[in-house]
Amino acid sequence: MSVPKKYIVGKTFIEGSYDIPGNRIKSTVFVKIDNSDADLQTIVKPRTGSFKKRSPKSRTNKTGFLMQQLATRLPYNSPFPGEIIVIHQVKMKELELPPSFRSSKVAFPQTSRLNKTSKTKDRIPETLSAVEIPNKGTFNVKLKDIYLPTEINLSSMEVKVPVLFQQSQYLQQQDSIWKLSVIIGAENFKKLLKKFDNVVDENFVIESFKESKEFFYTNKDYTIFVDTPQPKFIKKYGELIKISILDTLSYLTVDDIECIIEKTIFKK
Amino acid sequence: MILNVLLKRLFLKNKLSVSKIPPTIIAILKPLSEPFEERNKQKNESHKISLNEDILLSENIFALPLEEDQNVSVSHVDSLTPDKRYLWILDDDGFKVILESTPCDSPRKCACHTNITQAKKAYHGGELWFHDRHSISLNFSSGRYNTRTEVQDNAVKSYFEIIGFSVILLD
Numbered sequence: 001m002s003v004p005k006k007y008i009v010g011k012t013f014i015e016g017s018y019d020i021p022g023n024r025i026k027s028t029v030f031v032k033i034d035n036s037d038a039d040l041q042t043i044v045k046p047r048t049g050s051f052k053k054r055s056p057k058s059r060t061n062k063t064g065f066l067m068q069q070l071a072t073r074l075p076y077n078s079p080f081p082g083e084i085i086v087i088h089q090v091k092m093k094e095l096e097l098p099p100s101f102r103s104s105k106v107a108f109p110q111t112s113r114l115n116k117t118s119k120t121k122d123r124i125p126e127t128l129s130a131v132e133i134p135n136k137g138t139f140n141v142k143l144k145d146i147y148l149p150t151e152i153n154l155s156s157m158e159v160k161v162p163v164l165f166q167q168s169q170y171l172q173q174q175d176s177i178w179k180l181s182v183i184i185g186a187e188n189f190k191k192l193l194k195k196f197d198n199v200v201d202e203n204f205v206i207e208s209f210k211e212s213k214e215f216f217y218t219n220k221d222y223t224i225f226v227d228t229p230q231p232k233f234i235k236k237y238g239e240l241i242k243i244s245i246l247d248t249l250s251y252l253t254v255d256d257i258e259c260i261i262e263k264t265i266f267k268k
Numbered sequence: 269m270i271l272n273v274l275l276k277r278l279f280l281k282n283k284l285s286v287s288k289i290p291p292t293i294i295a296i297l298k299p300l301s302e303p304f305e306e307r308n309k310q311k312n313e314s315h316k317i318s319l320n321e322d323i324l325l326s327e328n329i330f331a332l333p334l335e336e337d338q339n340v341s342v343s344h345v346d347s348l349t350p351d352k353r354y355l356w357i358l359d360d361d362g363f364k365v366i367l368e369s370t371p372c373d374s375p376r377k378c379a380c381h382t383n384i385t386q387a388k389k390a391y392h393g394g395e396l397w398f399h400d401r402h403s404i405s406l407n408f409s410s411g412r413y414n415t416r417t418e419v420q421d422n423a424v425k426s427y428f429e430i431i432g433f434s435v436i437l438l439d
Contacts, residue, residue, distance in 0.1 A: 153375055156319055178375035182318055215311070228310045230416045261307075261315070262380070263395075263409040 152177045154186040161193060168202035171254045179258035183245070184208045205254060206246070214245040216260055222251050225266045233265070289362060289427060296423035300359065300389040303382050303412035317412070320374040322387035328370045329384055332356075332363035333431045334401055341367065343397040345436065348405060356406065357384045357393040357413055358424060363431070365396070381412045392424055399436075404428065407438040 151160045152174075165174040177200055181189040188211065196204045217229045217240035225248065226233050229240045248257055252266065260266045289297075298306070304315045330338050341352040353368045370379040381393040393410030406428070408415045415421050421437065428435045 153319060156316055158319065178318070182375070185316075214313075227411060228307055228414075230414070232416065232418045232421065235418065260411075262411045264411045264414050265409065 150174050150177075152181075154178070154181045154189060156181075156186045161190070162198055163193070164199045166199065166201035168205065169253070170202060170205045170249055171200070173255075176255050176258075179254050180205065180208060182258055183214065183254070183261065184212050188212070206249070209244075209246040209249055212245050216243055216245065216248055216257075217241065218243045218248075218251075223268045225252065225256075225260050225268075227260050227264045230264075289358070289360070290430070293423050293427050293430075294391075297358070297391045297420055298416060300391055301413070302389055303385070303387055306414065306416075307411060317380075317382050317387055318375050320372060321376075321380050321382045323372065323374070323383055324386040325366060325370055325372060325379055325383045328379070329364050329366045331361070332365060332428075332433070340398045340401070342400055343405075345399055345405065348397045348438075352397055354396050354398070355379060355381055355384065355393065355410075356396050357381050357390045357410075358427070359385065359388075359390040363428070368395070381410050385413075392420065394424075402432055403434040403436075405436040405438050 150163055150165050152163050153160055163174075163177060165177060167173075171177065171180065180200070184192075188208065192204060192208050192211075193200070196207070216225050216227060217233075218225050219237045219240060224233075224237050225243075226237075226240065234240055245257065251268065252260075256266050303317055307313070308315055334340065340354075343349060343352045351369055354365045355368050356363055356365045358364075364384050366379045366384050368379055370383075371377065372379050372383055374380070374383075381390075384390075384393075390413045392408065392415050393413035394406055394408040394415075395410075396404045396406040398404055406425075408421055408424070415424065425435050425437055
């Protein structure tokens with residue numbers, strides 16, 4: 001069993017790589033222990049690649065096996081809360097999904113913009129199925145969120161840093177993480193990564209914008225956002241109101257905000 | 269319109285080469301500036317360009333007016349898609365253009381305005397689409413080399429017209 005060390009960040013994550021016997025999937029599992037609510041979060045990332053189609057029965061067994069493997073890896077006195085939250089990379093390539101997820105017909109929106117009026121977690125079903133783990137009991141398995149292990153280049157540095165990315169209403173694509181680095185500056189981004197144990201999620205975005213002194217200008221309807229209040233914009237769009245980057249997040253995504261800087265203007 | 273006519277007359281009167289910007293136009297343009305220079309001054313920031321955004325993508329950059337053997341992707345006026353979007357900048361040599369989707373080893377993976385200038389000084393920049401070899405739609409969307417006023421926008425438009433383009437200004 002190989003355990004890449006780069007995603008082991010402090011005590012927050014336990015990480016391992018598991019071979020599931022009988023098929024060609026090798027899964028990387030990230031276990032997040034959240035002491036605040038005593039939840040145990042598991043991230044399962046099947047490696048992409050070709051593998052044989054399996055019968056539903058064998059797939060069920062393999063999911064159970066994975067959970068067993070996970071359970072045996074946990075310390076005996078781990079703060080098991082009575083439920084396991086499985087966080088799964090959902091690509092709607094059917095073969096990559098264990099049957100419990102597939103049968104629940106869950107499709108996390110990969111490309112479409114999330115409804116900004118609702119919280120991300122409200123859009124993701126909670127309990128998907130129960131999993132019985134020997135000597136541990138039955139646990140509710142949840143698809144709560146997705147953490148995707150990836151590496152990113154900071155905007156102005158050659159260095160690649162490992163990141164666990166969680167899709168949110170503000171930042172939907174892992175390919176856009178570098179934009180955050182551009183907006184808040186590479187050094188600030190690096191500091192925040194350390195603070196957040198390399199997890200780039202909704203809280204990371206909010207926190208980074210809270211600390212940022214960046215601001216933009218918008219019209220009364222919040223439909224036009226400009227980087228600087230140039231005379232031609234004021235002539236065209238009327239009075240422009242100064243808006244902090246944190247408040248901008250109520251209207252725009254990180255992609256949109258980077259566009260304001262790169263193109264001087266963003267229109268909703 | 270009046271400005272345009274005056275500039276054209278002055279240009280013809282001075283018999284300036286099309287590769288040189290008429291002084292009357294330079295007088296209207298914002299002074300040559302570093303990327304994000306004005307933004308950083310206005311906002312008291314030090315916003316920097318990202319990794320490799322100063323690489324000169326020289327093989328993909330071309331000057332305007334178009335050389336006879338220079339091919340461009342053309343778009344219909346009603347269909348200005350990102351894949352056919354070009355970036356333009358204006359510096360002392362005149363207009364230089366690159367297809368935005370040109371691959372670049374930068375975080376954004378495609379060309380930006382400083383990949384045309386090598387992060388050196390320029391007057392203004394923006395985006396454009398070719399409708400044919402003598403007709404374009406353009407805007408002034410460049411955070412790195414922006415324009416401040418409509419007068420500057422119109423001066424740039426006039427220079428495009430002087431070198432032989434029919435121009436549609438985009439909102």
